[in-house]
Amino acid sequence: MVRPKLAALFLAIVALANGQCPFAENLVARSDEEVTSRRHLAQYDVDDSEGYLTSDVGGPIEDQNSLKAGERGSVLLEDFIFRQKITHFDHERVPERAVHARGAGAYGTFTSYDDFSNITAASFLSSKGKKTPTFVRFSTVAGSRGSADTARDVHGFATRLFTDEGNFDIVGNNIPVFFIQDAIQFPDLIHSVKPRSDNEIPQAATAHDSAWDFFTQETSTMHTLFWAMAGYGIPRSFRHMVRLGFPLQRAATAACLLTGDQDGFGVHTFRFVNNDGQTKLIKWHWKTKQGKASLVWDEAQHVAGKNADFHRQDLFDAIESANYPEWELNVQMIEEEDALAFGFDVMDPTKIIPEELAPLRKVGVMRLDANPVNYFAETEQIMFQPGHIVRGIDFTEDPLLQGRVFSYLDTQLNRHGGPNFEQLPINRPLGKIHNNNRDGAGQNMIHKNTAPYSPNTLNKGFPKQANQSAGKGFFTAPRRSVQGHLGRRRSPTFSDHWSQPRLFYNSLTKVEQQFLIDAIRFETSQIDAALQRRVLAQLNKISHDVAVRVGRALGLEAPAADPEYYHGNRTTGITIFGEMLPTIAGMRVGVLASTEFKETISQATALRDALRADKVDVLTVAETLADGVDRTYSGADAAGFDAIVVAAGSETLFDGRRKKSTLYPPGRPLQMLMDGYGWGKPVGFLGRADEASTAAGVTGGPGVYRRAGQDIAGMAKDLREGLAVFKFTDRFPTDDE
Ligand code: HDD
Numbered sequence: 001m002v003r004p005k006l007a008a009l010f011l012a013i014v015a016l017a018n019g020q021c022p023f024a025e026n027l028v029a030r031s032d033e034e035v036t037s038r039r040h041l042a043q044y045d046v047d048d049s050e051g052y053l054t055s056d057v058g059g060p061i062e063d064q065n066s067l068k069a070g071e072r073g074s075v076l077l078e079d080f081i082f083r084q085k086i087t088h089f090d091h092e093r094v095p096e097r098a099v100h101a102r103g104a105g106a107y108g109t110f111t112s113y114d115d116f117s118n119i120t121a122a123s124f125l126s127s128k129g130k131k132t133p134t135f136v137r138f139s140t141v142a143g144s145r146g147s148a149d150t151a152r153d154v155h156g157f158a159t160r161l162f163t164d165e166g167n168f169d170i171v172g173n174n175i176p177v178f179f180i181q182d183a184i185q186f187p188d189l190i191h192s193v194k195p196r197s198d199n200e201i202p203q204a205a206t207a208h209d210s211a212w213d214f215f216t217q218e219t220s221t222m223h224t225l226f227w228a229m230a231g232y233g234i235p236r237s238f239r240h241m242v243r244l245g246f247p248l249q250r251a252a253t254a255a256c257l258l259t260g261d262q263d264g265f266g267v268h269t270f271r272f273v274n275n276d277g278q279t280k281l282i283k284w285h286w287k288t289k290q291g292k293a294s295l296v297w298d299e300a301q302h303v304a305g306k307n308a309d310f311h312r313q314d315l316f317d318a319i320e321s322a323n324y325p326e327w328e329l330n331v332q333m334i335e336e337e338d339a340l341a342f343g344f345d346v347m348d349p350t351k352i353i354p355e356e357l358a359p360l361r362k363v364g365v366m367r368l369d370a371n372p373v374n375y376f377a378e379t380e381q382i383m384f385q386p387g388h389i390v391r392g393i394d395f396t397e398d399p400l401l402q403g404r405v406f407s408y409l410d411t412q413l414n415r416h417g418g419p420n421f422e423q424l425p426i427n428r429p430l431g432k433i434h435n436n437n438r439d440g441a442g443q444n445m446i447h448k449n450t451a452p453y454s455p456n457t458l459n460k461g462f463p464k465q466a467n468q469s470a471g472k473g474f475f476t477a478p479r480r481s482v483q484g485h486l487g488r489r490r491s492p493t494f495s496d497h498w499s500q501p502r503l504f505y506n507s508l509t510k511v512e513q514q515f516l517i518d519a520i521r522f523e524t525s526q527i528d529a530a531l532q533r534r535v536l537a538q539l540n541k542i543s544h545d546v547a548v549r550v551g552r553a554l555g556l557e558a559p560a561a562d563p564e565y566y567h568g569n570r571t572t573g574i575t576i577f578g579e580m581l582p583t584i585a586g587m588r589v590g591v592l593a594s595t596e597f598k599e600t601i602s603q604a605t606a607l608r609d610a611l612r613a614d615k616v617d618v619l620t621v622a623e624t625l626a627d628g629v630d631r632t633y634s635g636a637d638a639a640g641f642d643a644i645v646v647a648a649g650s651e652t653l654f655d656g657r658r659k660k661s662t663l664y665p666p667g668r669p670l671q672m673l674m675d676g677y678g679w680g681k682p683v684g685f686l687g688r689a690d691e692a693s694t695a696a697g698v699t700g701g702p703g704v705y706r707r708a709g710q711d712i713a714g715m716a717k718d719l720r721e722g723l724a725v726f727k728f729t730d731r732f733p734t735d736d737e
Contacts, residue, residue, distance in 0.1 A: 035107075035369070035370045036133075037133050037134070038107040038370050038372075038373075039133075040133060040162065041378075041425050041426065044425040055080075055081060055084060056084055063082075066081075066082040067081070067082065094380070094381075094415050094416065094417075095414060095415050096145045097139075097145075098411060099141050099190055100139040100140070100141055100158075101139075101144050101145040101147075102140050102143045102144065102145055102146070102147050102149070102204075103137045103138055103139030103140070103312075103379065104139075104311065104312035104315055104379060105136060105137040105372055105378060105379040105382065106136055106315060106316075106368040106369075106370065106371055106372070107133065107368065107369065107370040108135075108324075108366050108367050108369055108370070109131050109133060109134060109367055110124060110132045110133075110329070110365070110366045111130070111131050111132075111364055111365050111367075112124060112125050112126070112128065112129065112130040112131075113128065113362055113365070114127075114363070115128055117274065119272050119274055119278075119280055119333070120272040120273065120274055120393065121273060121275045121391050122163070122168070122272075122391065122392030123164055123165045123391075123472075124161055124163040124164075124168065124364075124390075125363055125392070132161045132163050132164075133161075133162040134160060134162065134368075135159075135160045135162075135378070135426065136157070136159050136160075136368060137156065137379060137382055137384070138155060138158075138238040138241070138315070139156035139158070140153040140154075140155055140156070140204060141153050141154050141155075141193075142194060142204050142205070142206065143203060143204025144204070146308075147203055147308070148204065148303075148304035148308040148310075149308060150234060150301075150304045151204035151300075151304060152205070152228065152233040152234050152297070152519065153204065153206075153233055154173050154174065154175050154224065154227075154228050154233070155173060155174040155175075155232075155238070155241055156171075156172075156173055156174075157172050157173055157174050157241060157286060158171045158172065159171075159172070160388070162429060162430050163390055163430075164431065165472060166388075166390050166429050166431065166474075167390075167427075167429045168388060169384045169385055169389075170266055170284050170286075171385070171386050171408070172266045172267055172284065172286070173267060174241040175224055175227040175228065175232050176227075176266075176283075176285075176352050177223045177227065177267065177350050177500070178224055178267050178350060178400060179218075179220065179225070179350075180221065180349075181220050181350055181400060181490060181494050182399045182400060182403070183399060183400050183401075183404055183406075183407065184403060185218065186403065188214065188218070189214060189218070189221070191210070192210045192211050192214035192215075193206055195208075196208065196210065206523060207522065207523040207526045207527070208526065211523075212527050212534075212535060213531055215535075216534035216535055216538050219497040219498075219538060219541075220350050220497050222498060222501045222538060222542065223497065223501045224350065225501075226504050226505060226542075229516045229520050230504075230512055230515060230576070231292075231294030231295075231512065232576070233519070234295045234300040235292075235295070235311075236295055236642075236726070237290075237310075237314040237315065237318075237586075238311050238312075238315045239288065239314065239315065239318060239586065240290050240291060240293040240581075241288060241292075266285065266286075267349050268349055268386075268398045268400065269282065269283055269339075269346045269398060270283070270393055270396060271393065271394035271395070271477050271480075272392065272393060272394075273391075273393070273394050273475070273477045275468075277468075277477065277478040277479060279394070279479065280333045280335065281333070281334045281335070281338075281339060281346060281396065282332060282334075283332045283353060283358075284329065284330075285330040285332065285360055286327040286330075287330055287360075288325070288326075288327050289325070289326040289327065289328065289365075289582065290325055290581065290583055290585075291582050291583065292576045292579070292581075293576065293581060293726050294576050294577075294727075295679075296515065296679050296732070297519060298678070299638075299675075302637065302639040302675070306639050306640065307640065315368075316371055317586070318585075318586045319368060319369060319370065319371050320371065321615070323586045324367050324368060325368050326365055326368075327365070327366050328362050328364070328365050328366075329362070329363050329364045329365070329366065330360040330361060330362050331360070331361050331363055332353050332359070332360055333361065334357075334358050340493060342354075344493070344496060344500070345493035345494055347396055347397055347398045347399075347491075347493075348398075348491075348493065348494045349400045349401070350497065351500055354503070354571040354572075355571065355572055355573060356572070377424075377425065377426065381421075381424050381426050382426045382427065383416070383421050384408065385405075385412070386404045386405050387406075387408060390474065391468075391472060391473065391474045391475060394476055394480065397482060417441060418440045418442055419440045420441065420442045420444065423443075423445065433445070434462075434463035436452040436454060436463075449462070449463075496565065498542050498564075499567065502542045502565060502566065502567060502569075503567075503569055503570070503571055505542065505543055506568065506569060507571050507572070507574035507575065508574060508575055509575050509577060509729070510734055511577065511729040511732050511734060512575060512576065512729075513546075514732065514733075514735065515732070516546075517549050517550060517735070520535070520546075520550050524550065524554060525553065525554060529556075532554050532556060533556065535550070536551050536556060536559065539558075540558055540559050540561070541562050541565055542565065544558065547559070549735055552735075577726070577727050577729050581723070581725075582724075584614055584616055584723040584724055585614065585615035586615060587616050587617070587642040587643070587723045588616070588617045588618075588619060588640065588641045588642050588643075589611065589616060589619070589641060589644075589723075590619050590636060590638070590643070590644050590645070591619065591621065591646075591647050592645065592672060592673065593620050593621060593622045593629070593647045594622055595622045595624050595626045595629065596623070597649045599649035599709070600622075600647035600649045600687075601626075601629065603649065603686050603712065604618065604628070604645075604647050606712040607716060607719075610713060610715075610716035611716050611719065611720075614720060619636075619641070621633060621636045621669070621672070637675070638673075638676040638681070639675070641681070642682075642723055643676070643681050643682040643683070643684065643722055643723055644672060644676035644681060644684070645684035645685070645715065645719070646669075646673060646683075646684070646686065647686045647687065648685065648687035648689035648709070649687050649688075649709060669692075670695055673693075673696040673698065674696045677696060677697075677704075678731070679727075680727035680728045680731050680732065681703070681722075681727070681728075682704075682705065682718070682719060682722025682723060683698055683703065684704075684705040684706070684715050684722075685705070685706045686707055686712075686715055687709030689706075701728075701730065701731070702725075702728045703722050703728035703731075705718035705722065
């Protein structure tokens, strides 16, 4: 069988309907044998490329008409074919995830950079070049399964490593901290964020009373909230969530700041344990090699309406066109005795460990190179758990982590309806399972051992107990200890909720600070006035300036400065717009052309050829789907492109009197140009396009490129720079400008 399969073609059609870029041109056909990252699952694939339709029990059948008494009915109870088909359909759905319901996944391979056995006994890090199959599921948190990808939200980044010593899951987010410090508060957090219980409004949004009612009382939420209100809440794609550490300076023209490597997203502190029982406290960081990029809010809202599948489509297309995204796995390591050495508690999941205090160490790289074959069987049925842990790694006392270890197992029982969910193909480990767990709904294994208990003599003691010294068993860090009086309380070392949000805010560029303030203004303008005052009180503990600026938009006066947590510290790796993207592969350029002027279509085609080697998709937009045209103006939108180019040929396109589109009002291409510019995208003009640029109010400045009609190479060069800058942030005024 050769990929892509029907699913890929279907998505391409959906893409067309949505005005997005289909990957048809870049499709890379690979045989299933070549897709190694999901080879262990191939035994479960069902190939319907030949044969007769059968019932669930294998007999060939026809199923297009029910069995009736007489031509006009009724249908007979005897019709087992009807009943089986309808019954199966009626039971197709399983409960969607209570959170992170909306997501997309992909397979890949993790490659270890070295032998790290001096610090961890984890087998996937035991030798240089060791390869481990992986599956990743990206998600939003609050929205239901059909919600839009670009809702402002924390984004899930859950990774499964199918190691040769069992499945290991890192169930993280694209934000390195979390809202709460104790898992017992999770239902409260989620109930406040989810839609109202009476009318189920709003979907996938925190801009409502209950969310901010909770945030302003449980102030541990402030730090994560700041990250989500900044660009981290609206990433350009899953591929651009979290980033790589080789910063290049953005074009000097693009208001920017040079930064170093940045923090990551395993959130909790874990332990590495080596075979000698020595431990280190660690934090996991996945860093994208695509670079960090985010949308701007107005754009994200447009995308949500135009293409709810924006992120999943980007991931799917990238993989189908062999533009495989990669992330490097880094760890921050500290000594056990330093858990309280930095002025905060490293067991507190609302805190980052700034990189100045604990540098990142690269341990390997993950490349995603295969799409799931069946969304339900693979992406919907993968059941991640922080409790899926392997020898060489251990938990810590973090109360949020402790609660998660329970909750994920429990939720899978609910979703699957029984304890055998680990037997589903996507959840099966690479190795064989030997234990005394038995029976239950959907039992897939046929156990031959008639002594399913330990210890036993009837089965010669098998399966044997494995531990640190025998059978390479999982082991708890030997010197780990806990003690204390029982009590429902929170550690005083968890009580500072404001210093790190301020550290985050200080570390953003000026325009990113403005985006954050604008996001809080957007959210809080939709909530009750009493809550707005509580928001200002909290913001004021972080920054008086932020409180004043948000207050101004709400028509409220901020309280007097509350400087207890004010400081001038900054840390590296926070800014999103401050760095050049290391690759522009997978970006899309929309060329605004006209079928009335063939020359403009030729310009677009030439530009496509010029950027092919960069793996940039250049799409031609015109009035009709004539030769060489990919999109009509009615089916395209600036939100679907990372850059907009006006192909003017030798005459102008936007002269309404002479060159009016036959199908669409001249305002449509103009709108795309204005939106693209307004959302900070690179904008180019090929040929005589003065009227277009004047009509759009795009007079010049960084990221605005003008080239003669024949100078395709020049425009391609400009776009390479412009796409790597990605957003020209000088176009967004700040409050003091
Ligand atoms: Fe969670 C899903 C990430 C705290 C309870 N969580 C879920 C997923 C991600 C995270 C990425 C989706 C996994 C997938 O793709 O299938 N969750 C986090 C992070 C947290 C966190 C980074 C804090 C550090 N979660 C958290 C707490 C609880 C849960 C404190 C409960 C006490 N999370 C769940 C859950 C979900 C889940 C209800 C829903 C579906 C599932 O687990 O499989 O059990």
